[in-house]
Amino acid sequence: MVFDSNGCDFFDVIYTRKTIRKYTNEIPPLEAIKKIADAGRLAPCATNTQNWEFIAIYDNAIKEQMAQAVNNKYDEIKEHLHNEEDQNKINGYKYYSMFFNKAPVVFAVVEKKRVSTLLSILEKNGMSKEQLSKYDNRSSILSMGAAIENMSLCAHALGLGTCWMCAPLVASDDFRKILGLKEDDRVVTLLTVGYPDSCDSNSQKSKKPLDDVFRLIV
Numbered sequence: 001m002v003f004d005s006n007g008c009d010f011f012d013v014i015y016t017r018k019t020i021r022k023y024t025n026e027i028p029p030l031e032a033i034k035k036i037a038d039a040g041r042l043a044p045c046a047t048n049t050q051n052w053e054f055i056a057i058y059d060n061a062i063k064e065q066m067a068q069a070v071n072n073k074y075d076e077i078k079e080h081l082h083n084e085e086d087q088n089k090i091n092g093y094k095y096y097s098m099f100f101n102k103a104p105v106v107f108a109v110v111e112k113k114r115v116s117t118l119l120s121i122l123e124k125n126g127m128s129k130e131q132l133s134k135y136d137n138r139s140s141i142l143s144m145g146a147a148i149e150n151m152s153l154c155a156h157a158l159g160l161g162t163c164w165m166c167a168p169l170v171a172s173d174d175f176r177k178i179l180g181l182k183e184d185d186r187v188v189t190l191l192t193v194g195y196p197d198s199c200d201s202n203s204q205k206s207k208k209p210l211d212d213v214f215r216l217i218v
């Protein structure tokens with residue numbers, strides 16, 4: 001299968017994608033950013049609810065506000081830590097939350113409240129919260145993942161690098177306010193986008209062999 005817009009081979013895109021965390025200063029054109037959002041829009045979605053929004057943030061001041069909110073959250077988190085080992089671990093983890101403000105564009109991928117048909121019927125009929133959780137198939141968050149992966153592959157096909165980021169979500173309540181979202185909506189991922197910098201030393205990650213993760217039942 002071939003992407004007709006760029007002539008990229010579909011399997012090449014899958015095989016060569018890797019997370020990119022460092023970008024050149026070149027700003028990706030709006031046309032490319034819209035194409036990436038469109039790839040998200042076209043992803044499969046449980047009951048086709050499409051309870052998502054893809055917000056492309058170019059504005060450095062907004063990115064800075066978001067980064068500051070993440071920084072503040074880590075200060076709060078550190079107050080709960082009583083030993084140096086955990087503090088060092090958190091500092092390492094924090095690194096993977098903080099670089100999004102250096103990306104030329106950051107997508108905030110927003111999950112809008114979706115009421116599961118099954119769960120709402122069971123709840124109406126008096127099922128307890130504990131029992132309900134057993135019937136929660138988490139399809140909404142899976143749909144979000146499908147959209148994000150579409151976006152990431154699309155970006156790669158267009159020559160752009162991405163990093164799918166959940167660690168900054170420690171500040172998701174602040175993101176809601178900064179981005180003017182409704183109370184029930186929440187940012188589930190920041191997806192950074194930019195042209196890969198040659199100094200990004202991130203080589204392709206080793207993956208488990210297929211035999212380790214594939215089981216055949218015949």
Ligand SMILES: Cc1cc2nc3c(=O)[nH]c(=O)nc-3n(C[C@H](O)[C@H](O)[C@H](O)COP(=O)(O)O)c2cc1C
Pocket residue numbers: 017018019020021096097163164165166167168204205
């Ligand atoms: C759900 C999800 C959340 C992630 N969150 C972060 C993150 O917060 N910060 C980060 O630097 N990378 C994050 N990553 C990127 C992973 O670290 C990366 O995908 C993994 O190391 C495999 O590398 P690859 O994408 O190059 O195959 C995330 C990836 C996924 C799928």
